[in-house]
Amino acid sequence: MNQLEEKLNYRFQNKKFLEIALTHSSYANETKRDMECNERQEFLGDAVLSIIVSDYLFKQYSHLPEGELTKIRASLVCEKSLCQFAREINLGKYLMLGKGEEITGGRERPSILADAFEAVIAAIYLDGGMEAARDYVLHFVANVIENHRSPSFKDYKTILQEIIQQNPEEKITYVLVDENGPDHNKEFMVEVHLNSNVIGTGRGRSKKGAEQMAAKEALELMGE
């Protein structure tokens, strides 16, 4: 337990929360006594993870439209990412599993690792509060965003602007060229012009979204 706490970089006041986070239902079901498994903490940890990631993305990426934020959030809180985080701290080693689960490779099963990782987030939240959980989660999330060089984590208009303004005589403008559909389901089409040449076109549910997509197309055209 102490070894795992070192990996978590968090010391529990009440180690019961961590014990529960490590108890898979297959183990709890095998024991005679009324043992609590990690499913309830997983329920809570899912929501703790979501607010921490959402708050971070909302504040760090203040120019990204909602659709892009939703995409990034989904990529960070999916089973694949959570399982990867769990492997970084070798969480599988510390799990309490039932015999059958142990034999069939449960310690390496992505769904079990991802669920346990969420239960650990809840354990830290219950023991140390939101700020302790935030420190823990952002350590993983910030790493992923930094290593993930995809422009989906950046603001396309800003990137394009930064590239273009290396030549002071060049000028970028965004032109709304079309609006379609009823008001509650409108689509906008925007062109991005470099001086008077169209270098990208984008569509979106909002003008800002369409501009981002036009800048994205321009960046792709420029090989960025």
Place this chain on the structure above:
Amino acid sequence: MNQLEEKLNYRFQNKKFLEIALTHSSYANETKRDMECNERQEFLGDAVLSIIVSDYLFKQYSHLPEGELTKIRASLVCEKSLCQFAREINLGKYLMLGKGEEITGGRERPSILADAFEAVIAAIYLDGGMEAARDYVLHFVANVIENHRSPSFKDYKTILQEIIQQNPEEKITYVLVDENGPDHNKEFMVEVHLNSNVIGTGRGRSKKGAEQMAAKEALELMGE
């Protein structure tokens, strides 16, 4: 705005957050200047709502299994509930909508009301922090739970125990009668006995879950 703040029972330090929460994309798209609509705050508000409700359910219903908690959370954060909350404070009246949206009844559209309600939650969170948002959200949620007399909000085993112990000679026991499936996808079957008579049977992914379902069946049989 002051009138709405009274209904929210919250006074903003920075009214910009509330203004954004009330700005539907159809209005922002119609204006010439680069106006921010409520979609990004809706993204954040969704996660703020989820952690507040999850934390509340986790702590208040400490004996309900994860599956029941998930069901209750879903019923509280769905469009129908959020739209009802929005109507309680007459939120539609304060929305800024585009002309077409106005004409086609956008002020009463459930999706617009639900989204704006989430954006208002984010506005309070951004302006006053998590505790301010919690006060605001729990006012609505606690009301729904109180008015909602469904046993899904209660712990069936506890209710059954309370009824049975009115006769001191009666005794409830839970008996595991079957286990099916591979370890990672097991199903348990439990009988609840009143003295030596079976009064309910339940199935579940955990023993505790199966016991809750058995107690539920017994309560139904008893007309509760």
